[in-house]
Amino acid sequence: MQNRTTKLLTIITESVLETTLARELDRLNARGYTITDARGKGHHGVRNAGWEPSSNIRIEVACDEATAGAIAGFLEKNYSDNYAMILFTSDIEVLRLNRPPSTAT
Amino acid sequence: MQNRTTKLLTIITESVLETTLARELDRLNARGYTITDARGKGHHGVRNAGWEPSSNIRIEVACDEATAGAIAGFLEKNYSDNYAMILFTSDIEVLRLNRPPSTAT
Amino acid sequence: MQNRTTKLLTIITESVLETTLARELDRLNARGYTITDARGKGHHGVRNAGWEPSSNIRIEVACDEATAGAIAGFLEKNYSDNYAMILFTSDIEVLRLNRPPSTAT
Amino acid sequence: MIDPIILFFLLGAVAGLLRSELRLPAAVYDFISIVLLLSIGLKGGIELARQPFVTLLPQMLAVVALGFLLSLVAFPTLRYLGRFNRADSASIAAHYGSVSVGTYAVAVAYLGSREIAFEEHMPLLLVLMEVPAIIMGIILARGLSRETRWKSIGHEVFLGKSVVLLLGGLLIGWLAGPDGLSSIEPFFFDLFKGFLALFLLEMGLITATQIGSLRKHGIFLVAFGIVMPLFSGLVGTGLGWALGLSIGGTMVLATLAASASYIAAPAAMRISVPEANPTLSLAASLGITFPFNVLIGIPIYYTMAVWAHTALAGG
Amino acid sequence: MIDPIILFFLLGAVAGLLRSELRLPAAVYDFISIVLLLSIGLKGGIELARQPFVTLLPQMLAVVALGFLLSLVAFPTLRYLGRFNRADSASIAAHYGSVSVGTYAVAVAYLGSREIAFEEHMPLLLVLMEVPAIIMGIILARGLSRETRWKSIGHEVFLGKSVVLLLGGLLIGWLAGPDGLSSIEPFFFDLFKGFLALFLLEMGLITATQIGSLRKHGIFLVAFGIVMPLFSGLVGTGLGWALGLSIGGTMVLATLAASASYIAAPAAMRISVPEANPTLSLAASLGITFPFNVLIGIPIYYTMAVWAHTALAGG
Amino acid sequence: MIDPIILFFLLGAVAGLLRSELRLPAAVYDFISIVLLLSIGLKGGIELARQPFVTLLPQMLAVVALGFLLSLVAFPTLRYLGRFNRADSASIAAHYGSVSVGTYAVAVAYLGSREIAFEEHMPLLLVLMEVPAIIMGIILARGLSRETRWKSIGHEVFLGKSVVLLLGGLLIGWLAGPDGLSSIEPFFFDLFKGFLALFLLEMGLITATQIGSLRKHGIFLVAFGIVMPLFSGLVGTGLGWALGLSIGGTMVLATLAASASYIAAPAAMRISVPEANPTLSLAASLGITFPFNVLIGIPIYYTMAVWAHTALAGG
Numbered sequence A, B, C: 001m002q003n004r005t006t007k008l009l010t011i012i013t014e015s016v017l018e019t020t021l022a023r024e025l026d027r028l029n030a031r032g033y034t035i036t037d038a039r040g041k042g043h044h045g046v047r048n049a050g051w052e053p054s055s056n057i058r059i060e061v062a063c064d065e066a067t068a069g070a071i072a073g074f075l076e077k078n079y080s081d082n083y084a085m086i087l088f089t090s091d092i093e094v095l096r097l098n099r100p101p102s103t104a105t
Numbered sequence D, E, F: 001m002i003d004p005i006i007l008f009f010l011l012g013a014v015a016g017l018l019r020s021e022l023r024l025p026a027a028v029y030d031f032i033s034i035v036l037l038l039s040i041g042l043k044g045g046i047e048l049a050r051q052p053f054v055t056l057l058p059q060m061l062a063v064v065a066l067g068f069l070l071s072l073v074a075f076p077t078l079r080y081l082g083r084f085n086r087a088d089s090a091s092i093a094a095h096y097g098s099v100s101v102g103t104y105a106v107a108v109a110y111l112g113s114r115e116i117a118f119e120e121h122m123p124l125l126l127v128l129m130e131v132p133a134i135i136m137g138i139i140l141a142r143g144l145s146r147e148t149r150w151k152s153i154g155h156e157v158f159l160g161k162s163v164v165l166l167l168g169g170l171l172i173g174w175l176a177g178p179d180g181l182s183s184i185e186p187f188f189f190d191l192f193k194g195f196l197a198l199f200l201l202e203m204g205l206i207t208a209t210q211i212g213s214l215r216k217h218g219i220f221l222v223a224f225g226i227v228m229p230l231f232s233g234l235v236g237t238g239l240g241w242a243l244g245l246s247i248g249g250t251m252v253l254a255t256l257a258a259s260a261s262y263i264a265a266p267a268a269m270r271i272s273v274p275e276a277n278p279t280l281s282l283a284a285s286l287g288i289t290f291p292f293n294v295l296i297g298i299p300i301y302y303t304m305a306v307w308a309h310t311a312l313a314g315g
Ligand SMILES: Nc1ncnc2c1ncn2[C@@H]1O[C@H](COP(=O)(O)O)[C@@H](O)[C@H]1O
Pocket: A012, A013, A038, A039, A040, A041, A042, A043, A044, A045, A046, A047, A056, A083, A084, A085, A086, B030, B031, B032, B033, B034, B035, B060, B061, B062, B063, B102
């Protein structure tokens, strides 16, 4: 078991973006992502998930620093002005399973 | 894109507290928070989310260290004795979007 | 309020493993865990949570480094070959509540 | 013969005890309980439209008093006989003074399948009995101190899901009347027993998860969970008779008295008396009293009602 | 007399304004809206099976034109009278040119409980009116520039949930005909009003959350949210009369014109005109126009239809 | 003429292939499948109440044997003709030896709309056929080694959602009998086809997601997914005839044999034979066999049954 220090990029944004962002993440070389449903509050007020237009998603992408930077930059440029969105990164250690941690098959 | 190192406070506790804690977080100057539904196990046994009384929520607050400390202290004093609850913080880098990362409008 | 630096182990895997992994976590001395429903994409393709066989769960375990290592090693050995799964750890500070942060009652 | 909807409860309980993979999503539980609460309210409201409100006032006052009374009886029993601390005693007392909508529905189904009539405005009494014991429980735990935040407690108690839906249903039924509701009858009335069957399946699954706690918390709780409803059922029977209710109505009132809350009371107690251990009250009300009432209690309360109406009428 | 399903809307709105704990899980909202959309589609489809398609062509073309037209009227009003920026004006205009399925259902229920007939193929017109204003809104916001990704916008607009379900229901109803559907009637038709009642309960809860935004965004939006549907209703009435629809059909068309979208348009605008503030359009369409139409507008449109058919016929 | 519920499947499949935004929440899928499984069980249970159990024993034993047999035929075909590894061959064989509740329901609907009678205790055979092939699949993958944790596998297999609900429904129906269940008929029986329509809509959406995997895994799987059910259907027809079933009953048994599991088998295989690739078995059973059976197979099995009863009876 070898480990590798890398980044976890967390994006919390509007549910309506799910399909779009999944496509963009693919394009930006994220080898994987995980999405959970969420609700919350921020600059754009309360988003209580009562129905689609006020629902959030929480996307996590484990990737190297460069990819995280590229994704974040892209989202900032194209989405953060017009959508409820917060982005942050943290350091994680991805446990090297039998396969390399983020290589597409 | 400027970044800022700050804290992510994660609170996992009983769903029944959602409304109350949302109010308290506002009062304690959290500029935002994100909530997801969860289930789990801890000192208070299994909470399997089959119905309200055994459901958990997972609250995340991105904020500066002082705010995180204030919120945690407040929750410890007022809630942690009587409710299933775990609190932890980690370091994150909030990506500075066009607006300041945690300033209310 | 004393704090303690420890690890957060995050496991993202197939929902079908939930009962099994909960049992294993108990056996491996995790004093608690939190589970949320998730969907995502990885080496095993898109898992869109439309129905059980393509749903993910996201498990978090706050524990000391040794336990995290033991759990990760066990999962790697027994599950990671055959199941969609990603594992990573990060550093967290568990806020010492009135009780010790991870001691079973 | 056992009512088939009871069999759904047993199926759930057995599946739960055998640790089957069967599970109802929380959203489905919510959906079903919303429909049941609205249906019960609507049915009662239709009846209210039929009779002068003022004739019901004595019954309304009586059941409010009954709710207070039952929690006041339960509290010292738990505190001194059961040796629970003050908060736990108060919280359990609140659960037992309040009512269970699921138990009510099973009692109504029991009467329905035997074609025994009862006063159709019972949902009004049901909603009135939900709240008093909860308030009394908070007072018993906190005293009448100035510090208690009654405003936020009132909000919690009166704007909880079950009170809003029952009361809302009552009002809608009352305003619309039987004709107005005919278009939503297929959903809210014809399907009622089907929704109830699914609800009981889920209650069985939940009940099964309570058994573990019971083992921990000993036999006093088990005894209390059986004796208290029998006592309350007796009081309810007496009151029903005294109020001049029919046999069916007396039995329903006895069941309401005997039933222990597991929706409104847990939520309110958790917020207002947080130091009470929710495991205790849920283990008793769901793990013991709900199955007891549903399987054994309801026929007993019916016998009590028949007995009251024959013995006391003849006496 | 007020329709009981409207009372469910009021119950939801009041519960929401009082900040009750009542909440419908999102999955339940999805379930209910899927059933309603399919039901409406199926009902329309059955009717299509009964009549030669070609006779409907004029109506079909007319309502598509109406959708374009209404958004073209709304846009300058918002831009110059309301002083909204271009994107917001275009987005709100798209909402008001498109239609609301919930409002349609309430109008149909209104006619149903009064036993007033209307052309049963209205769901076809409903689905045809969903899309044009959305496309026009995008054009108004973006211009007809080359850069606009029309392919992905077309995908978003034509493959959104409500268009797919309405259209799918229409096709199934049309292919299967009334006899073919008899086995699913109990679910999709008999329960329709019950599902609608629950839907309106949830709409009430959602509407209540929009009131806050309204306070922020001022009285122009409130005025627009009332005057625009009245104007559109008038245009719809005229068109219905001109197309030779019955009184009931005229009223339904007026309601469609008057209604503002809150399912298809918000989703499409959010993706295609992201710089428009969704709070504005939802506050207007859900916070003002939906309750206005449901509580006050529908009877007015009915009066308009009656008036058109008497005055104009006599004239 | 095509059954309208099949149209719902097609609608789902087309929407899925066009990547529409239409999606049923997982909780709704769970709700619908719970209702369907209970309904099917209840219906079978009612019938069991009507006839002496012992007369059914031969049929019960026969279908258990059939489940074992079909997986034993499928395994070598997959292993040696298809060149799949041992685990994959065993897992796919388990899926095809077991049964699909959705396919069963469509077959019953087919007979219903043609008013063709069949033995109503078929749900008993359905539940009996779910398990044997799964056990055989595990043995084929693992051998009968001591290490295999049969206890936990037994738990997984017999306490899975679908077995518990079908068996539970059977028992409730059997204990309560037709009269006892009349109060829940509107929910479980009258709405059955409506729930089935929604279920098929979702199955269409899920099927569409399997097409991608099929492209990867080649034409052997496609061929197997068509030829295997035809073969099994033939065996089922022969067995139905030999057991003296009616034409309708023969056709239902043929459909059961031909159907491939996508609820019980995937869950059990995933836990007990984790090294098998679930994509393969789901792509075949859901991507090929389910649509094949539902669209083409069922009429074929009906023809087979008619033919068996005329040709063999005459022979
Ligand atoms: N400080 C914060 N901590 C955690 N989550 C946040 C924070 N700020 C915003 N969010 C989440 O991000 C979503 C969009 O943020 P915003 O664009 O600020 O409205 C909110 O609905 C929250 O779910």
